[in-house]
Amino acid sequence: DADVTQTPRNRITKTGKRIMLECSQTKGHDRMYWYRQDPGLGLRLIYYSFDVKDINKGEISDGYSVSRQAQAKFSLSLESAIPNQTALYFCATSDPRTGGIADTQYFGPGTRLTVL
Amino acid sequence: DAKTTQPNSMESNEEEPVHLPCNHSTISGTDYIHWYRQLPSQGPEYVIHGLTSNVNNRMASLAIAEDRKSSTLILHRATLRDAAVYYCIEGANFGNEKLTFGTGTRLTIIP
Numbered sequence: 001d002a003d004v005t006q007t008p009r010n011r012i013t014k015t016g017k018r019i020m021l022e023c024s025q026t027k028g029h030d031r032m033y034w035y036r037q038d039p040g041l042g043l044r045l046i047y048y049s050f051d052v053k054d055i056n057k058g059e060i061s062d063g064y065s066v067s068r069q070a071q072a073k074f075s076l077s078l079e080s081a082i083p084n085q086t087a088l089y090f091c092a093t094s095d096p097r098t099g100g101i102a103d104t105q106y107f108g109p110g111t112r113l114t115v116l
Numbered sequence: 117d118a119k120t121t122q123p124n125s126m127e128s129n130e131e132e133p134v135h136l137p138c139n140h141s142t143i144s145g146t147d148y149i150h151w152y153r154q155l156p157s158q159g160p161e162y163v164i165h166g167l168t169s170n171v172n173n174r175m176a177s178l179a180i181a182e183d184r185k186s187s188t189l190i191l192h193r194a195t196l197r198d199a200a201v202y203y204c205i206e207g208a209n210f211g212n213e214k215l216t217f218g219t220g221t222r223l224t225i226i227p
Binding site: 004035040041042043044045059090092104105106107108109110 | 150152158159160161162165203215216217218219220
C-alpha cells in the first residue's frame with residue numbers, strides 16, 4: 001500500500017463550490033505539505049504543517065485553507081473554487097529524524113482538480 | 117522564486133550516461149543541494165542530496181563543484197524509465213526551510 005494517499009484522484013467541480021482534498025500518510029511523519037502544479041510553473045507550496053498544532057502559509061495560500069486533523073491527515077479546502085485553481089495538487093510528508101538533516105519529502109500521487 | 121537554474125530540456129540515448137547540470141550561484145554555505153524527479157503522471161520522488169562532497173546512491177551520483185555554485189546529477193546508464201522532469205533544489209539544513217521547486221529539466225531518453 002502507498003505511504004501517502006490522496007483522495008479524490010480526480011475531481012471536476014463548478015465555480016463557487018466548496019472542495020476538500022484529503023491527504024493521509026502511514027509514514028508516521030510529523031511534517032506535511034500541500035503543493036499545486038501548473039503546466040510550466042513547477043510546484044508551488046500552498047500550506048505546510050510541521051506538527052498537529054502548527055499551520056503555516058506557503059507561497060500561494062490565498063483562496064485555500066487547511067486542517068491538520070491528526071498526525072496522519074492533512075486536508076486542503078477551496079472555500080469557493082474558481083477556474084484558475086484548476087491544477088494538479090500534491091501532498092507531501094517529511095520527517096527530519098528519518099531523513100537526516102536534509103528533510104527528504106515523500107509525495108502522494110496527486111489530485112487533478114478542474115474548476116469549470 | 118527558485119534559486120537554481122537548469123536547462124529546460126535534455127535528451128540522451130538509452131544505456132548511456134546522463135549529466136544533468138544545475139547552477140546555484142547564490143547558495144549559502146550551509147544549504148544542501150537536493151535532486152528530485154517526477155515521472156509522468158506521478159508525484160515527485162527524492163533522488164539524492166549533498167552538501168560539499170560528491171555523493172552516490174543506488175539511483176544516481178551527485179557531483180558538486182568545489183565552489184558549490186554548481187552541481188551535476190549523473191545517471192550512469194539511462195533507461196527509458198529515467199525519462200522524467202528532474203528538479204535541482206537548494207534547501208537549508210536542519211529541515212526547517214521549505215523546498216522551492218523550479219521548473220526542472222525534462223529528460224527524454226531515446227531508445
